[in-house]
Amino acid sequence: MEHARHVFRVVLVVIVGLAAILIGRGFLVPKSHGIFGAYRADNVAEQMKARLPAHQGAASCTPCHKGKAETRAAGSHKTVSCEVCHAPLLRHVAEGKVTGPMPVDKAFTACARCHRKIQGRPEKFPQVVLEQHVTTKLEGAVCLECHDPHSPKL
Amino acid sequence: MPEITGYAFPNDIHIHWSLMIVMYPYITGFVAGAFIVSALFHVFGREEFRPVARLAMATSLCFMAVATLPLNLHLGHPERSWLVMVTPNLSSAMAGFGMLYSGYLLILVLEVWFVWRQEIIKYARQSRGLKRTFYAALALGTYDQSPEAVAVDHRAATLLAAIGLPGACMLHGYVGFIFGGIKANPWWSTPLMPVIFLLSAAVSGIALLSILYQVVAKLNRRVIEGRTVAALARWLWFFLILTITLELLEIIMLAYEKSEAWHIISQLLTTRLEFSFITIQMVVGGLIPLILLGVVVLMDKYLHERIRNTLCIASSILLLIQVFSMRWNIVIGGQLLSKSFRGLRSPYSPEVFGREGVLMAIVLVILPFVLLWLFNRVLPIFGDDLPAGGAHHGDPPRAAAGAAAGAAVAEVEPA
Numbered sequence: 001m002e003h004a005r006h007v008f009r010v011v012l013v014v015i016v017g018l019a020a021i022l023i024g025r026g027f028l029v030p031k032s033h034g035i036f037g038a039y040r041a042d043n044v045a046e047q048m049k050a051r052l053p054a055h056q057g058a059a060s061c062t063p064c065h066k067g068k069a070e071t072r073a074a075g076s077h078k079t080v081s082c083e084v085c086h087a088p089l090l091r092h093v094a095e096g097k098v099t100g101p102m103p104v105d106k107a108f109t110a111c112a113r114c115h116r117k118i119q120g121r122p123e124k125f126p127q128v129v130l131e132q133h134v135t136t137k138l139e140g141a142v143c144l145e146c147h148d149p150h151s152p153k154l
Numbered sequence: 155m156p157e158i159t160g161y162a163f164p165n166d167i168h169i170h171w172s173l174m175i176v177m178y179p180y181i182t183g184f185v186a187g188a189f190i191v192s193a194l195f196h197v198f199g200r201e202e203f204r205p206v207a208r209l210a211m212a213t214s215l216c217f218m219a220v221a222t223l224p225l226n227l228h229l230g231h232p233e234r235s236w237l238v239m240v241t242p243n244l245s246s247a248m249a250g251f252g253m254l255y256s257g258y259l260l261i262l263v264l265e266v267w268f269v270w271r272q273e274i275i276k277y278a279r280q281s282r283g284l285k286r287t288f289y290a291a292l293a294l295g296t297y298d299q300s301p302e303a304v305a306v307d308h309r310a311a312t313l314l315a316a317i318g319l320p321g322a323c324m325l326h327g328y329v330g331f332i333f334g335g336i337k338a339n340p341w342w343s344t345p346l347m348p349v350i351f352l353l354s355a356a357v358s359g360i361a362l363l364s365i366l367y368q369v370v371a372k373l374n375r376r377v378i379e380g381r382t383v384a385a386l387a388r389w390l391w392f393f394l395i396l397t398i399t400l401e402l403l404e405i406i407m408l409a410y411e412k413s414e415a416w417h418i419i420s421q422l423l424t425t426r427l428e429f430s431f432i433t434i435q436m437v438v439g440g441l442i443p444l445i446l447l448g449v450v451v452l453m454d455k456y457l458h459e460r461i462r463n464t465l466c467i468a469s470s471i472l473l474l475i476q477v478f479s480m481r482w483n484i485v486i487g488g489q490l491l492s493k494s495f496r497g498l499r500s501p502y503s504p505e506v507f508g509r510e511g512v513l514m515a516i517v518l519v520i521l522p523f524v525l526l527w528l529f530n531r532v533l534p535i536f537g538d539d540l541p542a543g544g545a546h547h548g549d550p551p552r553a554a555a556g557a558a559a560g561a562a563v564a565e566v567e568p569a
Contacts, residue, residue, distance in 0.1 A: 028240050029240055120161050
């Protein structure tokens with residue numbers, strides 16, 4: 001046994017290490033961890049408090065942009081919310097005041113997201129093979145040269 | 155923008171598990187594979203592996219040290235990754251990483267300590283100042299070098315290797331389990347997946363060591379032991395046969411059953427993965443090394459030593475590529491097919507720069523070798539006055555245990 005002293009030492013080091021981890025774990029693991037699942041339950045309430053809803057829906061745009069809202073409501077994009085192409089309202093308006101210009105995605109890739117020909121889409125849904133549909137170069141806001149996104153039918 | 159052929163769900167075309175998720179099983183595979191080689195000597199008493207046993211253990215540890223990096227590079231919040239270690243979740247295969255990784259790391263570090271203890275003591279006695287303090291702390295203040303203490307070291311190393319072997323298998327098997335357990339994806343969901351991952355890990359580990367051993371021996375102007383190279387080639391061939399058999403078996407089963415998934419998997423293999431699966435994984439990285447190693451194993455006594463060593467290096471390089479392509483085909487291939495089983499997206503090409511890019515992958519491959527060089531500076535892998543591979547493991551106490559274990563292994567040893 002006297003020649004196994006180093007084994008006892010290394011076992012002691014391991015035990016001390018494990019104890020340190022176990023004790024440290026008590027401090028490191030958040031208090032509400034595991035109440036509802038393998039996550040910190042308090043986080044849900046914290047996120048709800050910390051984050052303002054960014055999207056407000058199409059109705060929130062109508063008071064200021066009545067004309068555009070009417071065009072949209074009459075066209076085939078009536079079910080597409082404004083904030084799909086434009087940024088979420090919070091980037092443009094906060095507490096009823098305009099805070100900055102409203103960013104908008106005009107790239108053809110935004111249109112392609114829904115209208116690119118994919119066999120998995122319903123047959124009656126308007127979709128095109130981009131390379132055949134666009135005769136000029138496929139880049140930038142090429143779709144908007146012919147289509148008005150608020151009322152896309154030509 | 156990815157191109158789509160066939161009937162793919164519109165939201166089903168993104169590659170979320172990138173090149174880094176290919177790198178993770180590739181690097182972890184070396185950990186398990188190298189450990190298997192060291193265990194062949196430490197547990198099963200295969201004397202021919204003595205010259206590579208310590209190199210194998212050090213390689214395993216160095217690859218282990220970087221194994222978490224590809225995952226951290228992939229994570230959106232790498233700073234939270236340590237939480238997986240302190241909040242075990244028994245119902246999640248991915249969270250199993252925390253326990254498996256830390257448990258296996260502990261065993262590996264302990265085994266390295268027992269195997270290198272004599273050197274640690276030697277340096278603690280020889281050096282002065284800060285260096286002495288460092289080695290004395292590493293030695294935990296005990297300088298017992300008596301034959302009895304050496305025998306205890308040996309028994310501890312053998313015991314740890316015996317525990318570490320299933321540990322290494324579990325660490326890598328679980329990586330396969332993560333893929334094998336995803337039932338929505340027919341290219342992944344098979345109970346064979348953990349076994350295939352494990353066996354290809356053994357292939358990559360042995361292939362790496364067979365290159366590393368010859369390169370390191372050349373650099374150190376040491377003799378390349380013929381029987382070690384031959385033994386590595388024999389085991390490499392054995393594991394390669396098992397791996398290729400299982401990899402083919404999985405596909406043959408799908409093809410023979412003609413299940414609904416075969417419709418898309420057959421297209422995946424013959425179009426998107428034609429080069430990486432058929433050309434690289436099966437022919438260049440599978441069939442050719444199988445023949446080359448077959449020549450080495452079956453015609454060993456007719457081969458000149460240099461030809462045998464060259465054949466081993468060549469087939470090992472091809473096998474390192476084969477195992478990488480296998481990881482690629484599983485991880486990326488599984489994301490090219492739509493869950494509709496009727497559509498495929500265009501092939502994936504990783505970015506060059508950036509966190510998950512090709513350059514980072516190259517750094518991840520080089521890093522373990524830098525660590526190995528550092529390891530060798532602190533704890534010499536080939537001691538000056540020690541026969542390469544661990545002087546303390548041929549002592550009488552192990553010889554008896556080794557003989558018993560060796561007899562058991564002889565039944566499963568190939569060729």
